[in-house]
Amino acid sequence: MTNKKIRTRIAPSPTGFVHIGNLRTALYNYLFTKQQGGDFVLRIEDTDQSRKIEGAMEKIFEVLEWSGLSWNEGPLKGGEYGPYIQSQRLDLYKKYARQLVDSGHAYYCFCTPKDLEQMREEQTKNHQAPHYAGPCREADIARAAEKIKTGSPFVIRLKVPKNELVTFDDIVYGKISFNSKEIDDQVLLKSDGFPTYHLAVVVDDHLMKMTHIMRGEDWLPSTPKHILLYEAFGWEKPVYCHLPNILGEDKKKLSKRTAAVSVEDFKKAGYLPAALINYLALLGWNPGTEEELFLIDELIKKFDLKKIHKAGAIFDLKKLDNINGQYIRNLQTNKLVELCLPYLKDEYGDKLNVYSEEYINKVIKLEQERLKKLSDIAENARLFFSSDLKYDSQVLVWKKSNQAGAKKVLDLIFSFLKNINEWNKENLEAKTMAFIGEQNLTNGETLWPLRVALSGQQNSPGPFEIADVLGQEQSLHRIAEALKKLE
RNA sequence: GGUCCCAUCGUCUAAUGGUUAGGACAUCAGGUUUUCAUCCUGAAAAUAGGGGUUCAAUUCCCCUUGGGACUACCA
Numbered sequence: 168m169t170n171k172k173i174r175t176r177i178a179p180s181p182t183g184f185v186h187i188g189n190l191r192t193a194l195y196n197y198l199f200t201k202q203q204g205g206d207f208v209l210r211i212e213d214t215d216q217s218r219k220i221e222g223a224m225e226k227i228f229e230v231l232e233w234s235g236l237s238w239n240e241g242p243l244k245g246g247e248y249g250p251y252i253q254s255q256r257l258d259l260y261k262k263y264a265r266q267l268v269d270s271g272h273a274y275y276c277f278c279t280p281k282d283l284e285q286m287r288e289e290q291t292k293n294h295q296a297p298h299y300a301g302p303c304r305e306a307d308i309a310r311a312a313e314k315i316k317t318g319s320p321f322v323i324r325l326k327v328p329k330n331e332l333v334t335f336d337d338i339v340y341g342k343i344s345f346n347s348k349e350i351d352d353q354v355l356l357k358s359d360g361f362p363t364y365h366l367a368v369v370v371d372d373h374l375m376k377m378t379h380i381m382r383g384e385d386w387l388p389s390t391p392k393h394i395l396l397y398e399a400f401g402w403e404k405p406v407y408c409h410l411p412n413i414l415g416e417d418k419k420k421l422s423k424r425t426a427a428v429s430v431e432d433f434k435k436a437g438y439l440p441a442a443l444i445n446y447l448a449l450l451g452w453n454p455g456t457e458e459e460l461f462l463i464d465e466l467i468k469k470f471d472l473k474k475i476h477k478a479g480a481i482f483d484l485k486k487l488d489n490i491n492g493q494y495i496r497n498l499q500t501n502k503l504v505e506l507c508l509p510y511l512k513d514e515y516g517d518k519l520n521v522y523s524e525e526y527i528n529k530v531i532k533l534e535q536e537r538l539k540k541l542s543d544i545a546e547n548a549r550l551f552f553s554s555d556l557k558y559d560s561q562v563l564v565w566k567k568s569n570q571a572g573a574k575k576v577l578d579l580i581f582s583f584l585k586n587i588n589e590w591n592k593e594n595l596e597a598k599t600m601a602f603i604g605e606q607n608l609t610n611g612e613t614l615w616p617l618r619v620a621l622s623g624q625q626n627s628p629g630p631f632e633i634a635d636v637l638g639q640e641q642s643l644h645r646i647a648e649a650l651k652k653l654e
Numbered sequence: 655g656g657u658c659c660c661a662u663c664g665u666c667u668a669a670u671g672g673u674u675a676g677g678a679c680a681u682c683a684g685g686u687u688u689u690c691a692u693c694c695u696g697a698a699a700a701u702a703g704g705g706g707u708u709c710a711a712u713u714c715c716c717c718u719u720g721g722g723a724c725u726a727c728c729a
Binding site for chain 2: 344
């Protein structure tokens with residue numbers, strides 16, 4: 168291998184949202200490139216006009232910036248090999264397609280979609296692989312030029328050699344060979360003047376001086392087409408590194424039909440970019456140690472192309488939740504508050520204004536260890552932002568007690584808490600535990616009804632934590648309400 | 655159908671010729687002065703099958719089986 172500067176690219180199509188698989192591909196490209204001190208390029212592949220979606224390109228920019236995988240060359244950033252949006256490079260593709268025709272590596276094709284469909288039908292009927300078998304491949308070039316002049320729609324197809332072994336060495340998958348007879352005469356330039364992926368990717372990767380092509384495994388069968396193109400042009404080939412697919416629970420390529428795949432949705436749900444990146448890095452690669460938590464800088468240091476797996480990996484939301492939870496627990500309080508606030512505002516709106524900043528901060532801090540993702544805060548915090556709790560009185564009764572017992576205990580505790588002067592978690596806990604001892608009560612029979620009275624929930628944070636946040640007045644109010652329920 | 659790729663606990667994976675096949679998530683059990691969460695301890699859980707090569711195969715080779723990707727004027 169040469170010691171040229173490493174250059175890689177990610178080349179998403181603006182056809183909707185950014186897929187979790189796109190992000191993983193971007194990540195591996197990014198890690199490798201940063202480690203090698205190379206250039207990380209973004210190129211937008213918008214050669215299919217029919218699938219283009221308004222605003223999708225901006226989404227790509229946003230998601231990449233959010234995830235921290237920012238490109239240092241491409242749209243918005245510039246660079247000396249632009250433009251980086253394929254629809255702005257149309258003349259280039261036309262020029263190179265014609266060059267291929269001139270050199271005998273490609274030909275004009277005038278067959279209609281209908282012709283092709285018939286061709287395919289017949290071939291499948293005869294158990295043949297569908298391929299172009301029309302007359303244009305061997306047609307006279309002068310006649311073709313004539314037809315074009317009269318305005319006949321045409322495409323340019325690659326003249327794939329018959330029975331030639333195309334071999335390449337993939338970093339992940341090793342040596343791979345295809346017989347060119349299995350490869351169809353690819354359309355290079357469509358009748359609308361746009362290139363297909365195959366032409367555009369080769370022309371751009373060459374012109375943009377890419378050294379390594381890291382992309383999804385699904386491109387593996389297309390690679391020989393690209394190799395043939397490089398050879399036809401007489402260009403130096405890049406190094407290929409195909410990445411295993413990310414799979415859904417059905418073991419098929421992760422798709423929106425069966426799972427959440429939009430990176431933006433993960434962002435909205437409150438997954439931290441660092442956690443998502445951490446998890447994605449481990450999906451198909453690991454450093455060979457038993458560590459699992461890595462910040463991006465450590466990933467850059469430890470990343471190793473040779474340790475990328477061949478087999479696809481199933482995307483496991485539970486594991487992501489776990490990692491995200493760990494990242495959330497490690498957050499500084501002020502950062503956590505900043506991140507959670509939008510979710511609370513979204514859920515409670517103006518009702519939130521009633522509460523002090525200190526109160527809200529305490530609530531968030533209290534829920535920190537219970538959050539798998541930031542959006543969980545909305546539900547988890549409900550008991551702190553409700554003026555009256557709705558629950559069944561039977562919940563107040565501890566499993567080893569009865570209704571009368573619950574009432575007795577809450578009566579006692581109400582009077583006791585009324586006289587507490589220093590209202591904070593530590594003092595409340597110390598005093599109450601002592602009180603339980605003095606009264607010959609048990610923890611369970613006391614703390615359970617107290618906690619339910621304060622939270623209205625079967626499961627919740629502990630009673631002293633809640634009481635501390637709620638304050639004396641609201642706590643006593645809730646206990647009084649509980650007592651009413653028990654009458 | 656054809657071409658290509660892949661194969662260790664349920665999941666992500668470690669171990670590249672010699673290990674009681676290790677870790678993490680999830681699950682289950684127990685503990686951490688009430689529930690949840692956190693934290694701690696423990697349990698259950700895998701080399702798809704068959705042939706080789708070798709003193710020795712998770713590891714190398716072949717076959718079978720299973721899974722997947724691709725097979726467009728989409729990327």
